[in-house]
Amino acid sequence: MSGINMIVCCKQVPDPEAPPSLFKVDTAANKMVTASDVKPVISQYDEFALEAALRIKDKMGGKITVLSLGNKLVRDVIKKSLAVGGDELILLEDEAFEESDSWSTACALAAAIKKIGEYDLIFCGRQSSDWDAGQVGIGIAEILGIPAVTLARKVEVADGKINIERVIPDGYEILEIAPPVVITVTSELGTLRYPALKGIMAAGKKQPIVYKPADIGLEPGQVGAAGRHIEISKLFQPVKEAKCEIIEGETPEEAGANLAARLREAKLL
Amino acid sequence: MAENKGILVYGELTNGQLAAITTELLGCGRKLADNLNEELSCLLASDMIDEASKEAIAFGADKVYTIEEPSLKQYQASSYIQVVEKVVKDISPRAILFGQTAIGRDLAPHLAFRLGVSLATDCLGLSIDPDTKLLLQTRSVYGGNAQATFVSKLVPHIATVRPKAMSPLEHDDSRKGEVIPTEIEIDMSQVKAKVVETIKEEISGIKLEDAPAIVTGGRGIGGAEPFNTTLKELADALHGAVGATRPPADNGWVPEAIHIGLTGKIVAPDIYIAVALSGASQHIAGCSGAKHIIAINKDPEANIFKEAEFGVVGKYEEVVPALTKKLKGILAS
Numbered sequence: 340m341s342g343i344n345m346i347v348c349c350k351q352v353p354d355p356e357a358p359p360s361l362f363k364v365d366t367a368a369n370k371m372v373t374a375s376d377v378k379p380v381i382s383q384y385d386e387f388a389l390e391a392a393l394r395i396k397d398k399m400g401g402k403i404t405v406l407s408l409g410n411k412l413v414r415d416v417i418k419k420s421l422a423v424g425g426d427e428l429i430l431l432e433d434e435a436f437e438e439s440d441s442w443s444t445a446c447a448l449a450a451a452i453k454k455i456g457e458y459d460l461i462f463c464g465r466q467s468s469d470w471d472a473g474q475v476g477i478g479i480a481e482i483l484g485i486p487a488v489t490l491a492r493k494v495e496v497a498d499g500k501i502n503i504e505r506v507i508p509d510g511y512e513i514l515e516i517a518p519p520v521v522i523t524v525t526s527e528l529g530t531l532r533y534p535a536l537k538g539i540m541a542a543g544k545k546q547p548i549v550y551k552p553a554d555i556g557l558e559p560g561q562v563g564a565a566g567r568h569i570e571i572s573k574l575f576q577p578v579k580e581a582k583c584e585i586i587e588g589e590t591p592e593e594a595g596a597n598l599a600a601r602l603r604e605a606k607l608l
Numbered sequence: 609m610a611e612n613k614g615i616l617v618y619g620e621l622t623n624g625q626l627a628a629i630t631t632e633l634l635g636c637g638r639k640l641a642d643n644l645n646e647e648l649s650c651l652l653a654s655d656m657i658d659e660a661s662k663e664a665i666a667f668g669a670d671k672v673y674t675i676e677e678p679s680l681k682q683y684q685a686s687s688y689i690q691v692v693e694k695v696v697k698d699i700s701p702r703a704i705l706f707g708q709t710a711i712g713r714d715l716a717p718h719l720a721f722r723l724g725v726s727l728a729t730d731c732l733g734l735s736i737d738p739d740t741k742l743l744l745q746t747r748s749v750y751g752g753n754a755q756a757t758f759v760s761k762l763v764p765h766i767a768t769v770r771p772k773a774m775s776p777l778e779h780d781d782s783r784k785g786e787v788i789p790t791e792i793e794i795d796m797s798q799v800k801a802k803v804v805e806t807i808k809e810e811i812s813g814i815k816l817e818d819a820p821a822i823v824t825g826g827r828g829i830g831g832a833e834p835f836n837t838t839l840k841e842l843a844d845a846l847h848g849a850v851g852a853t854r855p856p857a858d859n860g861w862v863p864e865a866i867h868i869g870l871t872g873k874i875v876a877p878d879i880y881i882a883v884a885l886s887g888a889s890q891h892i893a894g895c896s897g898a899k900h901i902i903a904i905n906k907d908p909e910a911n912i913f914k915e916a917e918f919g920v921v922g923k924y925e926e927v928v929p930a931l932t933k934k935l936k937g938i939l940a941s
Binding site: 364466468470471487488489513515517526590594595602 | 709720722754760871878889903
């Protein structure tokens with residue numbers, strides 16, 4: 340297969356590695372509020388998905404189109420996908436796309452993919468690092484009427500077939516499938532490469548293509564909050580009674596031994 | 609269209625037996641069904657079902673739909689979805705519950721998109737809104753930094769439920785129920801993927817999910833070796849197993865099979881000793897069901913101390929061997 344067409348879906352999220360104390364809930368608005376020092380990043384599983392596509396491009400060439408949906412996407416964040424080797428960046432960017440759920444996200448991405456028209460492999464992360472639903476990749480496949488293979492840890496293309504190692508409980512299975520296929524990628528695939536300086540320079544010069552709902556043939560009522568199938572009735576942070584008893588000792592060794600004695604005393608052993 | 613009624617549990621088998629998650633789903637489903645005064649059904653699809661259908665009744669199901677088909681020997685989304693879709697069309701349930709398992713997390717989104725309804729994955733709590741009779745679905749979001757309760761007007765409601773989040777009912781052989789063998793012709797031309805090979809990565813010793821005690825190491829362990837020595841010795845002393853957070857698994861220090869967290873194993877042991885791990889929300893999601901969490905970390909500010917009941921601030925290289933030695937002495941006496 341020459342000239343393989345790959346599409347990678349990348350979501351911008353607040354850095355999930357930021358300390359938990361920086362995530363707060365606005366209970367009146369039922370919205371998550373992150374402190375301003377929580378930087379936006381590409382959702383980590385989507386980065387693994389991008390790396391999966393790049394590895395195929397390394398071996399056999401092809402084109403990688405990166406798709407991202409949201410509003411006010413930070414160019415420096417999302418352009419990382421171009422800096423590492425993505426060829427084209429398409430943003431579904433509009434106020435109307437705000438507060439999408441898995442349903443309205445998958446519908447919009449699938450509509451954009453239909454507009455792109457040519458695709459062999461569609462890569463998504465196994466789930467996003469913010470809402471963790473794990474539905475969008477499979478949703479895109481269902482809407483497009485093509486198969487989905489989830490939890491891929493290795494993807495290779497040979498003789499027109501796609502060979503995928505898929506993680507299963509206590510092991511993995513090797514699948515063979517013909518394109519087009521949606522593949523969701525898990526962390527075992529490996530982290531995204533660092534962009535080279537040359538890549539960063541080239542990405543700086545490229546402009547993303549921006550689509551509004553009408554550009555992908557959707558009404559405003561079909562996207563974002565209006566297109567949702569599920570509503571959030573309550574968003575909250577469970578209160579934790581943090582009462583950790585710190586076991587002391589003259590030395591770390593003594594503290595370790597004291598811990599054993601305390602566990603016995605508390606009848607944990 | 610007839611009104612949607614009743615709760616349907618998608619049942620799973622492990623080695624021919626009803627899976628633990630299925631007994632949990634039946635426990636939860638029974639409460640929801642009683643609350644609505646409606647029936648609880650269970651769907652079992654496999655190449656061989658045997659006693660599991662009776663087990664499903666003993667654990668609370670009113671009706672068990674069994675589909676025995678040689679082509680269902682191995683899970684494939686494209687064949688299994690045909691079975692679920694057919695049963696759902698036949699019985700029009702109000703809500704469908706899956707486990708957040710390898711099968712459930714794959715199958716449930718296919719079903720939700722095919723039916724054009726909604727899905728809440730990895731739920732920790734399910735209840736019926738007394739006024740609207742809609743299913744309230746509570747799950748962890750933002751890597752465990754918050755929880756959200758979702759609700760949808762579209763029926764059937766579909767949810768996947770986190771393992772060990774719900775309690776099964778007492779097994780009761782006197783419970784009455786009906787087993788309904790169901791025939792479905794599976795169109796194998798829909799199955800596009802070919803399974804070339806299945807590779808099992810066996811872990812020696814006690815399985816994590818069954819271990820009464822787990823000693824888990826994080827990024828701060830620094831390499832592969834201490835997992836097999838320092839941590840293993842402590843786990844052995846407690847007749848438990850060794851686990852890891854995601855960084856050790858991603859770095860190849862340990863096999864993925866012992867990764868505990870949101871995207872790894874979900875465990876609920878009596879004793880959970882967290883060693884040199886920060887306590888990221890994504891990890892806590894995998895161990896918050898533990899009865900007692902004990903933390904050992906050199907950083908007194910580490911988030912894990914907010915989760916733990918007992919803690920020691922210190923280098924694990926010094927603390928853990930002394931703890932193991934003293935534990936052995938106590939347990940031998």
